[in-house]
Amino acid sequence: PGHHGLAWYWCEFTxxxxxxxxxxxxxxxxxxxxxxxxxxxxxxxxxxxxxxxGGDTPFTLDITAAVQDxxxxxxxVRVLNPAEQPIDGIVLNETPHGNKTAPDADFWPGRSYNFGxxxxxxxxxxxxxxxxxEVFVTATLETGEIAAHIHIEGHxxxxxxRTLAVTxxxxxxxxxxARAAQTVPCGPGTSETTVRLTVGDVHPWDTDDPFLYRVTVxxxxxxxxxxxxxxRTGFRHFEVRDGYFHLNGRRIYLRGTxxxxxxxxxxxxxxxxxxxxxxxxxxxxxxxxxxRFISGLGRPDQLAFCDEIGLLxxxxxxxxxHLRRVGQQPGRRGDRKSTRLNSSHITI
Numbered sequence: 001p002g003h004h005g006l007a008w009y010w011c012e013f014t015x016x017x018x019x020x021x022x023x024x025x026x027x028x029x030x031x032x033x034x035x036x037x038x039x040x041x042x043x044x045x046x047x048x049x050x051x052x053x054g055g056d057t058p059f060t061l062d063i064t065a066a067v068q069d070x071x072x073x074x075x076x077v078r079v080l081n082p083a084e085q086p087i088d089g090i091v092l093n094e095t096p097h098g099n100k101t102a103p104d105a106d107f108w109p110g111r112s113y114n115f116g117x118x119x120x121x122x123x124x125x126x127x128x129x130x131x132x133x134e135v136f137v138t139a140t141l142e143t144g145e146i147a148a149h150i151h152i153e154g155h156x157x158x159x160x161x162r163t164l165a166v167t168x169x170x171x172x173x174x175x176x177x178a179r180a181a182q183t184v185p186c187g188p189g190t191s192e193t194t195v196r197l198t199v200g201d202v203h204p205w206d207t208d209d210p211f212l213y214r215v216t217v218x219x220x221x222x223x224x225x226x227x228x229x230x231x232r233t234g235f236r237h238f239e240v241r242d243g244y245f246h247l248n249g250r251r252i253y254l255r256g257t258x259x260x261x262x263x264x265x266x267x268x269x270x271x272x273x274x275x276x277x278x279x280x281x282x283x284x285x286x287x288x289x290x291x292r293f294i295s296g297l298g299r300p301d302q303l304a305f306c307d308e309i310g311l312l313x314x315x316x317x318x319x320x321x322h323l324r325r326v327g328q329q330p331g332r333r334g335d336r337k338s339t340r341l342n343s344s345h346i347t348i
Contacts, residue, residue: 004083004103004114014071016126027126029067031075032060034120034300038095039080039088045073054096056297056318058120081116096319098295099260112260115268120299130154130162130186130219132229137215141235141248144202146178148195150217154186162186162219162226166195170203171212171232204248205234207289210310232307247312256314257283258292261299277305284309295321 018027033040037055041048044066052059067073082092084102092102092114101111134151148166165181178197185191195217203211212232218225238247245252259279261268280302283291290312297315298306306313 004081004116005087007079007081007117008076009079009118010074010076012071013073013075013124015067015069015073016124018069018126026064027128028062028064028131030060030125030127031063032058032123032125033118034058034122036077036079036118036120037116038082038097039090040118041078041080043074043076055116055119056096077118079117081114083114093322093324095323096317097322098318098320099322110260113267119268128219128226130160131227132217132219133190135215135217135229135231137231137233139213139233139235141202141204141237144199144235146197146199146213146215146233148197148215148217150193150195152184152186152191152193152219154188154191157188159185159187162221164193164195165218165220165225166197167216167218168197168199169214169216171214177213199235202235205236205307206248207252207310207312210234210308212307232304234307238312252289254290254312255288256290256292256312257286257288258294258314260294261296261302271299273301276302280305280309280311284311290314292316 015029018029031042031044031049033052035055035058036052039051039053040059041051042061043049044063045068047066049063049066050059050061080087080090082090082095082097084092084104092100097114099110099112100114101107103114107113131153132150133153136149138147138149139145140147146168150164150166152162152164154160161183163181164184166179167176168178169176177199180195180197182195184193199213205211212234214230214232216228216230219227236248238245240246245254261276276299280291289310291306292314293302293316295316296318298313303313303315
């Protein structure tokens with residue numbers, strides 16, 4: 001908590017073996033950051049490959065053109081963690097910062113120190129072209145329909161076709177509930193397509209019966225899958241009706257607790273998956289059916305675990321509270337507006 005301002009990270013890495021154009025197209029290298037708080041600038045071998053502002057959300061950079069085959073590649077990351085004095089024009093309280101407090105402010109339980117840095121996983125992935133870039137799934141309880149909204153990144157320098165297959169299985173048993181396949185064109189840039197499937201004899205997700213389905217999307221050229229992406233989902237319908245909460249048509253009383261995701265109190269250290277899962281297990285065992293991630297998003301593994309054990313989630317981004325209007329005098333809450341609102345969503 002005593003260090004604020006700028007920090008540098010660097011490491012050497014080896015580029016994994018890649019296939020050449022003779023296979024299906026040149027593979028690409030993607031560098032993915034789960035979270036960097038607050039602003040990141042990234043170089044590979046001295047080449048600026050990109051950056052990102054916002055400590056809540058992941059980002060991915062294509063570093064294919066900056067690497068050399070084999071060992072000896074240098075990754076450097078400059079991280080700006082703002083305080084009350086402007087750095088590159090950025091001030092802590094004018095950014096989405098959740099419950100973080102300035103170094104000279106009073107601290108009490110419920111607030112957090114002004115931590116920053118690389119706070120999530122960093123992955124280097126070899127991906128084919130074309131590839132499944134993103135999959136977003138919706139499951140409609142009333143109809144049993146699963147809609148897979150798929151983004152496909154194609155060849156950079158030509159048009160080709162691929163077989164796009166979507167398979168829905170029960171997460172625990174592996175029973176195939178539905179499948180579909182179609183041919184899709186893959187050209188330069190990103191294309192979007194939606195595949196709809198119907199699951200018969202739907203098993204709903206509930207807080208006392210957290211039944212999940214696995215949706216697997218593959219791209220192939222007639223043989224084994226060349227790329228694959230998997231997400232899990234559940235059939236559930238949450239609504240407010242006549243002033244009361246309802247889950248799957250049944251009135252439900254929300255018993256919620258919340259977490260600031262501090263490891264330990266008021267600070268962030270590299271998370272231990274078993275530790276953060278145990279926190280959610282305690283909440284479930286205590287009789288809660290909902291958890292609120294307050295003033296900061298839950299980690300992807302935490303959200304997946306909530307699905308597994310039957311916890312509803314109320315999620316806030318870091319921009320949900322304590323924002324000071326740009327130019328507003330320090331120490332005043334005022335209204336919560338800022339020119340640096342870069343992520344805002346609440347999900348259940």
